[in-house]
Amino acid sequence: MPLAAALIGTAHAATPASPEQRAAELVARMSLDEKVAQLQSGAPALKRLGIPAYDWWNEGLHGAARAGYATVFPQAIGLAASWDPDLMHAVGDVVSREARARFDAIGAGRDHGRYEGLTIWSPNVNIFRDPRWGRGQETYGEDPYLTGRLAVSFVQGIQGPDPDHPRAIATPKHFAVHSGPEAGRHGFDIDVSPHDLEATFLPAFRAAVTEGRAGSVMCAYNALHGTPVCADAGLLDDTLRKHWGFTGYVVSDCDAVDDMTQFHYYRPDNAGSSAAAIQAGTDLDCGYAYAELGTAVRRGDVPESVLDTSLVRLFATRYRLGELGTPAATPRPMDDKAHAALALRAAGESLVLLKNTHDTLPLQGTPRIAVIGPNADTVETLEANYHGTPRAPVTPLQGLRARFGADRVTYAQGAPVASGVPVPVPETALRTSDGAVGLTGHYIAGVDLDDAPRVTRVDRTVDFDWDHVSPAGLPKGRYAVRWTGKLVPPGPGDYILAAHVERCFDCAGHDPVRLFVDGKPLIDDNGDDTHTQATLHVDDSRPHDIRLELVHRGDDQGVRLQWLPPASVQLAEAERAVANADVTVAFVGLSPDVEGEELHVDVPGFDGGDRTDIGLPATQQALLERAAASGKPLVVVLMSGSAVALNWASEHARAIVAAWYPGQDGGTAIARLLAGDDNPAGRLPVTFYRSVRDLPPFASYQMKGRTYRYFDGTPLYGFGYGLSYTRFDYAGASVTTRTLRAGQSLSASVQVRNSGERDGDEVVQAYLSYPSSDALAPKRTLVGFERVHLKAGETRQVSFTLDPRRLSSVDAAGRRAVVAGDYTLFLGGGQPGQAVGDTVPFHIDGTQDLPK
Template identity: 60%
Template sequence: MRALSISLLLTAAYIPAAVVAKPAAKPSLPPVVAQMTLDEKVSQLQAAAPAIPRLGVTGYNWWNEGLHGVARAGEATVFPQAIGLAATWDIDLMHSVGDVVATEARAKFNTVGPDKDHGRYLGLTIWSPNINIFRDPRWGRGQETYGEDPHLTGALGTAFVQGLQGSDPLHPKTIASVKHFAVHSGPEAGRHGFDVDSSPYDREATYLPAFRQVVTEGKAQSVMCAYNSLHGVPACASDDLLNIRLRKDWKFNGYVVTDCDAVEDMYAFHFYRETPEENAAEALKAGTDLNCGTYYKHLKTAVEKKLVTQGQLDTAVTRLWDARTKLGLDGVVSPYNTIGADQIHTQAAADLALKAARESIVLLKNDGVLPLKSSAKIAVVGPNADTLEILQANYHGTAIDPVTPLKGLRTALGADRVAYAQGANIAEGVAIPVPETALSTGKDAGLIGEYFDNPDFAGQPVLTRIDKTINLDLYNVVPVKGFENKPYGVRWSGYLAPPAAGDYQLKLYTERCWECDNQHDALTLYIDDKPVISDKGDGKSLSADVRFDDTKPHKIRLEFKHTGQDWGVRLQWQAPADAQIAEAIKAAQTADAVVAFVGLSPDIEGEELSILVPGFDRGDRTDLALPARQEALLKALKATGKPLIVVNLSGGAVALNWAKDNADALLQGWYPGESGGTAIAETLLGQSNPSGRLPVTFYKSVQDLPPFIDYRMDGRTYRYFKGEALYGFGYGLSYTTFSYSDIRLSSASVAAGQGVTVTATVTNTGKVEGDEVAQIYLTPPADAQGLNHSLVGFTRVHLKPGESRQVTFDLTPRDLSTVDRRGKRAETAGTYGLFVGGGQPKPSDTQDKLTLTGSQALPK
C-alpha cells in the first residue's frame, strides 16, 4: 500500500494544475467547540447558555435590551423612546446614544466580572434596534421603531448600530441585533402565528431596505428573525430570507437569533412541521443560530434522526463562538474591560438624554401663544402631566432622577406659579396613578413612606420619606440601598381626599415577573383602617370599588411586601369624569394659560398587552382619536377662555383633529425619557427652540387607512397615501422661519449607474436661532407603482438669525432607483423631480427636474 500511495502521488504530479480538483478544505472548529459534546453544543444554541466548567466556558444569557437605554438591568440613562429619537432626524445624536447604551451595558457586564456567569439583561448582545416599518399607527409596538420611512429608518438605524458596536468589528463594544426580520408590524393579538401576504414590490421597496442598509453599511453583527410567516414559511425557517437574502446577497457573516419562542411558535401556532425536532431542524437549516427560548433542545433528537447534520450544528455554534470571542468572553481580553460602574449615567450621558428630548419635540401649531413668558402663571392639567410611565415607555431602564412635565414646569417657573389637576383618566376603563392632589400626610401633599429591611414591618424603618405619588419602578432595582437580594416591606400612610363624592375604583398595579412562578409580591390597601384590597401574590384581588359620600380626607394605608421578584407597584384609581374636569377648570381659572398633557400611555399601547377597552386591543389601537375623556377635558378647558396649549405624549400618531382646530398651540412630545419634563418646560418657555420633525404621518381618522391586517403599502404612509393628512411626515414648526434658495444639481441629466449632487442654501429668516431639518425628496415618473415621492436625504443645521449655510446631498444610484412589480430594483430612464425644503413637496411646489438615461439593475 505504501508503494501504491507513492505511485499515485507521482502520477498526480504530472497532471496540469488546472485539471487537478482539490477537495474543499473543511473549516476547522474553534478548539472549544471541537471539544464539546452534542448535549453541550445544543445547550449553547439557547439564549440561557449554561457554563461548561471543564472547558472554561462561562454561563451567558444572550438576552439583553437597549432600545433607548440599557433596559431591565436597573438604573441607566433613559433616552426618549425610539420613535422620539427618530423625530430628532439627527444621525450624530443617534450614534452618540448608541455609544452610551454600549458603555453602560459594558459597565454592568464588567461589574459582574468578565470571567463570571452573566444572567439575562447583563450581557453584551443587545437585541436592538427595532427597524420594522411603522406602516400603520394602530400598531402598539410602532413606538419602538424609527417611523414609517425606509430611508430615515435605515440612516438612523445604521448610526445607532455603529454607536452600539463601535469602530472595530473585531472588538465590538456590544453586538446589535436588528429586528424583526422581516415584514413584521402587527397586529399584536395574532403575532405568534400570523402569515404575511406581501408583494415582491412592497418587500423590496419598503420592508427590506432598512435591514439591507443596517447590515451592509452599519455592519450589524446580529439579526433577529420575526415571529410571523411569509407566504406560509416562518421567518425563522426561511431559507430565502436568511441564507439567500441575508447571507448570500448582503454578505452577512454574523449570527441570527430568534424572537423569543419563535421556534416553538412554528410548532404550536404555524403548524409548520409535525414534530418539535422537525421545526427546530428547519430553523437551524435556514440559518437561525440562536434560539431565544428552550425549543432548540430538540436539536439533539434532530441530529440523532439525521434531520440535521453535526456540521450544521457546528456552523451555528461556531458563529456564536466567534461573537463571544470578539466580545471578550471566556477569558479573552477586551479593550473595554476597564469600563466601570462610574460610567453609568455620567453627566455627559444625562446631558445627551436632555439634548435628545429637546430635539424630539415637534411643534405642530402655534398661533403666537408660545413661547410663554417666564412670569406666566399656568395650570398644568392632564393624565400625562405627572406619571413615570410616560417618560420611560417600554423596554426601559430605571431613570435615576426622572423629570415629569409637572416637575419640569415647577422647576422652571416656581411651584407657586403652577396649579395642577389630573383632569382625566387616560381612557375609559383604564386606571391611572392617584395624583398628589388627592393624597396628604395631613400637612403636605403625598403619603408618608416607611421602608423596612424586612417584609414584616418589624423594628424601625430604614428610611422614612414623603412620596407624592405611589409609582415605584422596581425592575432589577431596590428603593433603598442595602435592600438588594432580600425581602423588604414598604408602608405608606396618610389621607386620601376624593375630589367629589361618588363611585371610585381603586387599583394596585404591579408588574408581575412572568417567569417567577408563584414568587410574587403581596399588597394590602386599607381605607379608614378597613382592608379593601388584599392580594397575597396571586394577582386575583388588585382592585376594589369604593364609594365616597363626601370629600373629607379618609385614612389610607398601603402595605407592600416585596417577597418575590415583581417589578413595581402603583396606587391607581378611576375617578368620576365630572369630578376630575371640575378640578381642572378650577385650576385653569387661576392661570394665565393652560398646558394640557394628553395622549396615550405604555399601559394601553405596546407589546402584547392584556388590555381590552374601547379603542384599544391588546396593545394595538382600534381608533386613532384622542380618548373621549381626554377630549372632553380639552373642550372644558377651552371654554374657560384661557389660552390652551396641548402637549400630546404618545408612541403612535393620534388624530388630534379638535386640538388642531381649537388649541392655541399643539406639540407632540412622544415618550421623552428621563429629562422629558425639563425639555418640555424649556421648549414652552422659549429656552429651547423646537426642531423635531414627524417620522410618521398623522392621519385624520382610522377610516383613512386600509385594514390593519393588510400588509400592502397601497394607501399607507406619506409615500402611498392619497388623502389629506392631519400632519404630514417630515412636518414640524419652529419659533423662527427658514428659506431655501440656490438649489442646484451637479447635472440635469445623468446616465444609469451615476449619482447626482444637489446643493441648496438654507437661511434663518427669523429672529431667534434654531435648527432646521433640510429634506430632499425624489418624485418618480407616474408609473412607479403608485409611489408619490420618497425621502432620499436629510441633514440638520443650526442657524443664527440671518445666517445662511449650504447643504449638500450626494445621491447614489440606489437613491435614484425604483422598484418594479416583480420586486426588481433598478435605475430606470425617465424624468424625476427633486425637491429640497423643510418638509415634503406640496402639489404647488416647483421641483427641479433630473433626467435619467438608460437603465441598470441594482443588487438586492
C-alpha cells in the same frame, strides 16, 4: 487556564488564531447534548471546557434596559423625531458603555444572566406602516430611508469603532415584514408583494447590515407566504448572507421556533421546527424549542454539522466581545452627568411643534399655568417600554414647576388615559397625617412589616419603577414598604382603587400588596393579580385614612397606587384649576398601559396593545373641551408612542407639541420648549392621519394607501412636518447635471437661510418624485436629510449626493433598478406642497439593475 481561554489554534502557532478558529476548536470538543444547550439563549456553563454561563438576551432600545439604574432616553419613535443620526450614534454609544460597565462589574469569564450580557437586541427597524400597531413606538417611523440612516448610526454607536473588538453587538429586528397586529403575531402569515418587500420592508435591514455591519439579526414571529421567517432560507441565507454579506449570527424572536409548531403548524413537533429553523440559518433560539435539536439530529432531521456552523458563529462572537477567557475587567467609570445631559438633549431634539397660532409659544412673562391631563405627572409616560430605571425622572409637572415656579403652576389630573384604565392617584388627593402633600413611606430592610423602618420619607405619589434596584438606599434584595396618610377624594361618587405591581417576566414568585382604607382591607393580592382593584364609595370630600403595603420578596419591578375617579368630579377639579390660570397646558395622549407589546387591555379604542381608533380617547377629549370652554389659551402636549388624530385640538388649541415618551428628563425638555429656552426642530417620523377611515385594513400589508409615500388623502400633519420659533427660507436648488446616465450618482444643493430672529435648527429634506409612467413608484420618497443649526440671519448651502440606490425604483417582481425618465427633486423643510423649498428637474437615460 480554562480550555476556552487557552485555545489558540494549532496550524500557525506564531499567528494568533481568529475568533472563528478558536470557536471551531472549542466546538469540536463538545458532545451533542452540550452543543444543543449552547444553541439556546440561556446557555449554561460547561465547566469542563471553561465556558461560563451566558444569557444572550439583553435590551437597549433607548437605554440599557431591565437591569437597574441606567440612562433612559426618549422612546425610539421620539429619537427618530430628532432626524439626527449623530444623536443616534451618541445614544447607541451610551447604551453599550452602560451595558459594558454592567458586564464588567461581574467580569469576563464569569456567568452572566439575562440583561447582563453584551448582545443587545436592538434596534427595532420594522416599518411603522399603520398607527394602530402598539409596538410602532419602538421603531424609527414609517420611512425606509430615515429608518435605515438612524439604524446605521445606532448600530455603529453600540458596536463601537473596532469590528474586531466590539463594545457590544447590536441586533436589528424583527426580520422581516413585522408590524402587527399583536393579537395574531405568533401565527400570522403575511402576504406581501415582491414590490412592497423590496421597496419598503427590507431597505432598513439592508442598511443596518451592509453599512452598519450589525453583528446579529433577529428573525420575527410571522410567516411570509406560508413559511415562518425563522425557517425561511430565502431570507436568512440568500438575502441576508449571500446578497448582503452578513457574517454574524441570527437569533429568533422569543419562542418563535416554538410558534412554528404551536401556531404556524409548520412541523408536528419542536424537533422538526428546530431542524427547519437552524438549517435555514437561525443560529440561536430565544426559548426552549432548540432543546429538541438532539432528537432532530438522532432521527436524521438535521446533520450535526449544521449545529456546528451555528455554534462557531456564536462562540466567535463571544471571543470577539472578550466575553470568554479574559481576566475580569475593572468596570469603567461612567460619566453619569454627560449621559444625563445627552438624555436631555435627546428629549429636546425629539419635540415636534405642530401648531402655534398667534405665537402662543413660547409663553411670555410669568404666566399662571394650569397643568392638566393624565400624562402630566406619571413616570411610565416618560419611560415607555423596554427601558432601564432612571435615577431621578422629571415629569412634565415637575419640569414646569422648576422652570416657571411652583407658585405659578396649579395642577389637576382631569381624566384617565381611557375609560376603564386606572392612572396613578395624583398628589392632589394624597396627604400625610400632618397635612403635607403625599404619603409617608416607611422603608424596611427586610420583608417583615413589623420591623422598624430604615428610612422614613414623604412620597409625593406612589408611582415607582424599582426594576433591579432597591428604593430609599436600602440594601439590594428583599425589602418592604408601608405608606400611610390620607386619601382626599375631590368629590362624592364611586372610586376604583388599584394597587398595580409591575410583574417581572418569567420569574418565580411575585410581590404581595395590600391596601387599607379607614382601617379596612380593600385589596389583598398575594402576587397572583386576582385582587388588585376594588371600589370605594364616598359621599363627600372628607379625607380617608389609607395604608398601602408592599413586600418585595420576588423579582417584581415597582408599584403604583392608581385610581379611576368619577369623570364629573375630575372635570370639575380641572375646571377650577383652569379658572385660576392665564394659560392651560394639557398633557394628553396614550400610555404604555394601553399601547405596547401584547398587552392585556380590552377597553374601547384598544385591543391587546394595538388600537382600533386613532383618535384621542373620549375621556381626554372631554377634558380638552372643558378646558377650552374657559376661553383661556390652550396648549396641548401629546405624549404617545404613535400618531393620534388630534382633529379637535388642531381646530381649537392655540398650540400643539408632540412629545412622544420623552425619557428620564422629558419634563425639563418640555418646560424649556414652552419657555423658549430651546427652539423646537423635531420633525414627524410618521404621518398623522385624521381617522382610521383613511387607512386600509390593519391586517393588510399592502402599502397602497399607507404612509406618506402611498397615501392619496390629506393628512392632519404630514411626515417630515414640524414648526420652529424662527423662519427658514430656501433658494437656489441645483443639481450637478440635468441629464445623467443610469448608474451614475447625482449631487444636489440648496441654500437655506434663517430669516427669523432666533437661532435654531432646521431639518433640510430631499424628496424624489418619479416619472409618471412608473405606476408602482411612490408619490415621492425621502432620499436625503440633514439637521443643521443656523444663527438668526445665517445662510448655508446644504448638499446631498444621491447614489444609484437612492435614485432607483422597484418593479412588480421586486427588481430594483434605476430607470429612464423625467424626475424632480424637492429640497426644503418638509414634503413638497407642505413646506417651503425649491424644486429642480432632471432626466435619467438608460436603465441600470441594482443588487438586492
